[in-house]
Amino acid sequence: MSRNDGRSRSLRRRPSRTVAASIVAVVITAIGALAAIAAIFALTRGGWPTAVTGPARAVAGSSWGSAAVIAAGAVIAVLGLIMLIAGIKPGRHKTAVLRAPGQTTVPDTEFVLSSRAIARLAASRADGIDGVESVSASADPKTVRVSVTTSSEQSAAIRQRVQQEVTSVLEAAGLQPVPRVRATVHVKGI
């Protein structure tokens, strides 16, 4: 799929594995550059640089059963497995679907709320509850985790209220389906 075709993609996307791809791309670029530089040196100076011949002789002199070669094979296999999993595992969506409100003349619409926005809505609503002193929240499209701190002894009541209020604000936002809300309460010692 080209990114020069002036066409939209769905806003509900899986992770693009940018970090893993960037690391691999840098390694490939470095290997290619070093190989080219060493070869140009060999062509112009009539021999490979000692920085290449030294390690090359050590590698060539090793046997398949040596500890270093077996360890290298294990490392390559593990890295390959990690890259394979990164490539095929879908990963979580970073946005949740919002219900399309009412009628429109636009034939194709897509409304989403980011996971970060869900967490902020949850934290903002929980922060307004009586007895809550501080809040932190994290979210994905399926679950919202809200952690509040209070100095009140009525932690069970506060937890229930946080769960209800946060669920209510997410329903009011139009999330479809509404994520499950998990609230934990930490009681501060006085």
Add this chain to the structure above:
Amino acid sequence: MRQTAIRLNRTWLTILGILMLLGGLAVLLIGTGLLAPTARAIGRSLDRPTPSTKLFAASAGSLFAQTWVIIVVAVVGVVLGLLGLGWLLAQIPRSNEAKPFRLQDSAEAGLTRIAPSVLTDAVEDQIKGLPGVVNASAVLRGTAQAPDLTVKVTASDRARIPELLQTLQTRVADDFGRALDTRLTRLGVQVEVDTARSRTNRIAL
């Protein structure tokens, strides 16, 4: 909003991952002496290399001293370097915006072209004036006959999101369509929430 190289990354991570996994497993099989038993188990006969075999034969050194081999290494190195650099540059997110729209192109009326930024600036200004909206950005894709608008709206935590979306898909979409004398074919809206309370100059009583 901006598009990333999802398919490119996943495809090449999978291909390279499979190659490295198979390569690593092959080295382990040879190094631990399990190559021959494993080959026999699948009906093949493979008794070399053994764990005591050197990685490279003695003639490998003289091979790499030949000029044509050095040239091949240089070419392969340059190609690898360029491919890696290309893959790295592909990580930059792109807006994939539409080319300038040709609204009229006739011998009588002449040619009218409009840059997408002119339209998106107007849309962003309209959206920023809506209640509860802190910021907005828009990207226009598609063609003049089938425009495709994607908008990122940052709303305050007190904004009524369903009402905001309704306004976007009716008033804003209709105004946009009227400006181009056509109908919007696709509207995508991504909502963000900003909890900072000091950005607006309005007072709620």
